[in-house]
Amino acid sequence: MPYEINRLKLHKAKDLLPRIRDSIYEPVSAMKVTAWVTKEPVPYSERNNGTRLELTPGDKWGNLWDCAWFRFEGIVPDAVAGHKAVLLIDINGELCLVDEEGSPKQGLTNINSEFDFSLGLPGKRVVDLGMSAAGEQVDLWADAGCNDLFGKYRSGTLKEADIAICYEEIRQLYYDFEVLLELAEHVAEKSARQERVIQSLYDAALMLEVINEETAQRAREVLAKELSKQGGDPVLTVSAIGHAHIDLAWLWPIRETIRKGARTFSTVLTNMEKYPDYVFGASQPQLYQWMKEHYPKLYDRIKERITEGRWEVQGAMWVEPDTNISGGEALVRQILYGKRFYQQEFGQEVKILWLPDVFGYSASLPQLLRKSGVDYMMTQKLSWNVYNTHPHHSFEWEGIDGSKVLTHLPPEDTYNSPSAPRSLAKIENSYLDRNVSEHALMLFGIGDGGGGPGEEHLERLAREHNLLGLPPVVQEDSLSFFRKLEQEKSRFQTYRGELYLEKHQGTLTTQARNKWYNRKMEKSLRELEFAASLLLAMGENAYPSEELEEIWKETLLYQFHDILPGSSITRVFEESLERYAAMHSRTQQLLAQTYAKAARLAGAGEGQAVVFNSLPWERNEIVAHQGKRYAVKVPPMGFASLAEAKLSTGAGEQSGLRAGERQLENRYLRVTFGQDGSIASLYDKAAGRESIAPGAAANVFTIYHDKGDAWDFPRDYRDAVAGRMKLEESSYSIDGHQVVMEQQYKFGESTLVQRIVLDEEGTTVRFETKADWKEAEKMLRVSFPVQVMTDHVNCEIQFGYLKRPTTRNNMIEFVRDEICAHQYIDLSQPDYGVALLSDSKYGYSAERNVLDINLLRSPSYPDPVADRAEHQFVYAIYPHRGDFIQAEVYRKGYELNTPLTVAESDQGTAGNTASFASLIQVDNPHVMVEAVKKAEDTDDLIIRLYETSGTFAETSVAFGVTGVEIEEVDLMENPLGKAVDRLTFQPFEIKSLRVKLG
Known part of the structure; x- marks a missing residue:
């Protein structure tokens, strides 16, 4: 039967594919391998400081989380003459080759690495030397970690370190064969296209009983006809962008993430030299900041590709944070610091929130995005739902206030696409909104532990660009994709409310101490910014801008979606708790110093105490100070002298x-x-x-x-x-x-x-x-x-x-x-x-x-x-x-x-320079003042308010300081126009004001 014949033909082709792959490289000479092992990473300048080991394949060099500097030495033998030379290196760990200055050149990862193999093999072991002449010296240094992509221990032994011949014709044949094999399995059953692809694979296979460059060339000529057939007018176009989702901490500590970034990004840059169509994107300014600090030469190369337009900066937030637990103002700062970094470093206005992997999405996010100039959102995590399928891949997401943001979930339901024919077929068949949309996004590469796209992804894409039987795919940045998608927006459905993930509810509770510290840091930073703003209004410019930003950014780092939710290894939490304690202590110290100055400026003499209230309503409470209790009445966002308070002796x-x-x-x-x-x-x-x-x-x-x-x-x-x-x-x-x-x-x-x-x-x-x-x-x-x-x-x-x-x-x-x-x-x-x-x-x-x-x-x-x-x-x-x-x-x-704070006046010269007792007052009980801070670029104050009850509201905003000028700004502190005497709020609306002090 013809069907049985096709099965035999496909079986023969599938059996042949591993043989072709195994014929690509021929090791011809082992390299000399020396390693200097340390417990923690050391810089290139100290690479000889560890325990020195001479290694051959099978020798152990380290235990989990050990580090080492490796040196690979050899001479290209005569056998390589006339061929492309490569190095094959696998140390059963992660490795980053460096140049003569110690700057990253290329990342390598052990083949034996935990990953979903249905998405591809995670390993990278090939170093391209080009058409090298015989006798060329090889002398390479590399920074190593004794762990796989996911922080697992994989024997800690050297697997291979060889100089080899790369038979380029066989390598190309392998990808020709692989793409057509998958195409045959995903085009319509018994269609003419399927029949002809299978026949061409069978014909080529008959030529490959012996695999060499000559037979490979002849086989490729047979396959070329089917690879050259293009589709007609597309009903769906796939936009593909390289991706390397890098968790800033997870099954490895933060220190290893920094090195993962170097390995991943250097590999990206190397592949960009080989593949001119390659477009890559990476999120999280924190990761770029680490590259800038630790690998400045690599960072400069990244900036060049960003300027060129082939490297897209993504994310709009400082890190990819948990959005359930992080506080409202913290999410504002994620966007504020994230967007400002991209603007200052690269001149880029980021328009896309990039959150592929967080554990649910707060219904407040759409408003935060729109008021920050972020128009689009990308995620895929909702595909993890257990019981109910999210109804859309492309939709307008509406938040609690009515703000909408255009949202896309890549229909392949992964950010680790192998960019294979099965990927494109799944996108076309699974896209829930294909009836109204002609565009879908694909994120290809090895992620979670970094690594990014390898040659296999890029070779497949080169053959699939417009291959008959698959939707066409174009490599481009995600912003270009979203702008196309926006043209179809009028036909998309609206989804209102939170995007609830039907998994990972345990992350709302796990690692309770981290969550406790997170809340305390958010509240302490709010209090410190209010106190420092109070000083500004009193005429003393002692606002600790730089230190506040530093503390804020580290707090935001620990809101990353595998730290704050509690889903990392022990070491991550040991280190974060230590840092939380130090940051909280420092914030409290700064707060005490700031309120002590404010107490003096409020007229309190040395040793006299003042009670401060950072909330926008009057508070009548009992406070304790030096063993005594006082009944105090403190005005909204203001202060009251304890000397004027009634001493309380107890109730009875x-x-x-x-x-x-x-x-x-x-x-x-x-x-x-x-x-x-x-x-x-x-x-x-x-x-x-x-x-x-x-x-x-x-x-x-x-x-x-x-x-x-x-x-x-x-x-x-x-x-x-x-x-x-x-x-x-x-x-x-x-x-x-x-x-x-x-x-x-x-x-x-x-x-x-x-x-x-x-x-x-x-x-x-x-x-x-x-x-x-x-x-x-x-x-x-x-x-x-x-x-x-x-x-x-x-x-x-x-x-x-x-x-x-x-x-x-x-x-x-x-x-x-x-x-x-x-x-x-x-x-x-x-x-x-x-x-x-x-x-x-x-x-x-x-x-x-x-x-x-x-x-x-x-x-x-x-x-x-x-x-x-x-x-x-x-x-x-x-x-x-x-x-x-x-x-x-x-x-x-x-x-x-937010308890009341009692502070004694510091030892400065006493004097009442404050002509007010309440900095800010609002007259609507449902309007909350969430934050008071100094503006990022001036000495003006930024006041953030929101409507709490879900109703329309009006309020006046009165300032204790006279002669102020007020204008409304967005969350990025860009002007929106002069503020009126009374503010009108839509339900849950956030408003930000810039107050220019007189």
């Missing part, structure tokens, strides 16, 4: 503040505890109603078995309860203006101590918690079943909130059980609600009337000691009359995370 029974064996009470709330320490009742005295569901217990610490990894926990975890933390001790006390219930719990080897605090005038119950967690593969959660009926939970995200369903009526709702929230999550009826507040937690669940918070989880991969440590965190419960908008729940979240 007359205030309604009471504590008993199983009860805490003030005049607003009464908390009753069960025998096991849980909350049996939270009675809202002001509203006259119970907040906890009848018969339920709240604040119960439940431990679940968690056999997942850093990314994912089992979806059925509720069916695998390991137990509950057992109450060991309980005590109560009245501490000044607080009543406190202290409880000590134990489970296994783990302990938890919690101070449950009710302030005299407090309307929240605060849970100040310290945990010594020693459990492996367990998850600790706490829940609050509340007496509220609603179909939606209100979740704070960056610059607003999302309503998410509390029902589980369909698969979309079922799979979105674990959700992200920042400072609050709330269940509200029109007349009443209960909010759960947090100072550092992000993973929640809200089903029916139960609010549940994920406190800790300790998976064993990729960090086998994840979260087995001491932790501290605070959460609070806030019952309230009215819904969460009427109750201004967002303010409670900010107050929990």
Whole structure:
């Protein structure tokens, strides 16, 4: 039968392909190999400082994460004369060849490297010497790492180091054969095109019983006819750009990422010399900054290709950050610093957000992008959804405020395309919007651990440019692609709301200490910028611009999507925690110095104290200073002298503040505890109603078995309860203006101590918690079943909130059980609600009337000691009359995370130079001032405000400083026009003002 005959023909061709590949190179001479091994990288100038080893293939040179400088020496033998000469080098690790100055020339990667082999082989082992004359000296140095692309140990032995002949005709034949073989499998079955391609492969195969350059040339002539056949008018054109997704830390430390960048980028530059059509793109200014610092010569070569237009700078953010957990202002700074770097270094205005691999996308992003001059977004991660297929590859993504950004998901569903015929066939067949679009994007190369495109990608593309049976493919930058796609935008659908990834919900909780530090850094930097801005308004220019930018950028680095989410190896978190502690300490030191100067300028004498409030509403609270308590009233975004505050001696029974064996009470709330320490009742005295569901217990610490990894926990975890933390001790006390219930719990080897605090005038119950967690593969959660009926939970995200369903009526709702929230999550009826507040937690669940918070989880991969440590965190419960908008729940979240600051005047000359007590005031309770900072390029102030409630709003903005000029700017601080007396906000709209001080 003809079908059987075709199967035989294809089988013969497939069997031949490995033989052709094995015939390309002929080793003719082994090189002398010397290595100098060190534990950490050393510069080229110190390359001889390590342990010296003479190596032959099979010799071990290192253990995981060892480094070495290799020297390869040899003489090209006579046998190479008249042929192209190459070096074949594989050290079972990553390697970067350098020039005589130590600057990277080309990256090599061991063949034995972890990768999805269906996408191609990750190894790079060939160094092209060209048509070298016999007798030419080979003397090369290379910087090595004893790890594969993904940080795995692969024997640490030298595999090969040979001078070899490259039979160019056979090499070309290999790619001719490979492309046509795949084409035959992806064109229409039994079509004339398929029949003729198969026949040509069979005819060529018959000529290759003996494979040499002569038979290869004859076989190529047979194949040339089919390779030269072009398509007609295309229904779909594929734009291809080289890519090398480089995780800034993951299964390797940050120090190795810097070297991965050098290896990858030097390989790109080498291949650009060989392939004139090659266009490559790379994101993340942080990576470019490292190249500039560590490899300046390489960086200059990159800049040349950028100027030429063959290297595209991508990304629009400082790194590719997690967008669920990172705070709103942090995301603004990601774009601000990212775009400014590209503009200052390369003169490039980046228009595309490049986030191929993050674990979900905040619904606030579209507005941040549009107000930063970023018009497009590229990702592919939604293809990882487990239960529901995202409905589009090309669409307009609409955020919570109504802003839209044109978004494309490459239909191949990968950023590691092999650029093979199967890639183009999949794009054409899988493109969900091909009925309205003629353009799709393909990202080709080896990624995650870097490496980028190899010769195989580029050789395939050269043959596929306009090959009959496949959609045509053109190598071009992604901006050119998006501009074509934009012409079709009017026919695309709109998708509104968050882009929820149906995987990796564990990353909202894993590595809790990193998440705690991230929140503290975001809040400390906000406070420091406000304090320094206050000084500017007082007439003292002591704004630490350079140091602030340095700290901000390192904070943004640790928001990378495998650091902040907790999905890296142990060493990454050991190093980041050490740096977090140093940065937090320095930020607090700068803050204390700045507020001390501000206290003096506010008129406080030496040693006198001033209370500062960086939030835009008046705060009436009790503050402690030098063992005394003061009742203070601090104006919005301003300060008040502690000397004028009322000294408080304690509340006592007359205030309604009471504590008993199983009860805490003030005049607003009464908390009753069960025998096991849980909350049996939270009675809202002001509203006259119970907040906890009848018969339920709240604040119960439940431990679940968690056999997942850093990314994912089992979806059925509720069916695998390991137990509950057992109450060991309980005590109560009245501490000044607080009543406190202290409880000590134990489970296994783990302990938890919690101070449950009710302030005299407090309307929240605060849970100040310290945990010594020693459990492996367990998850600790706490829940609050509340007496509220609603179909939606209100979740704070960056610059607003999302309503998410509390029902589980369909698969979309079922799979979105674990959700992200920042400072609050709330269940509200029109007349009443209960909010759960947090100072550092992000993973929640809200089903029916139960609010549940994920406190800790300790998976064993990729960090086998994840979260087995001491932790501290605070959460609070806030019952309230009215819904969460009427109750201004967002303010409670900010107050929990932004305490008042008391500072004593420094030793400078005292004097009241401040003619104001409040720097900024807004008169709408639903408008938040998120940031006050110095402008990037002037001494003006930048004020960032947003509407919090999802309604239209108006507000005036009053400044304590007189004679100011105000204009509205975008998020990049570019002018938009003069600001009016009253600002009008659309729902969730962000506005930025430039204030020129008089």
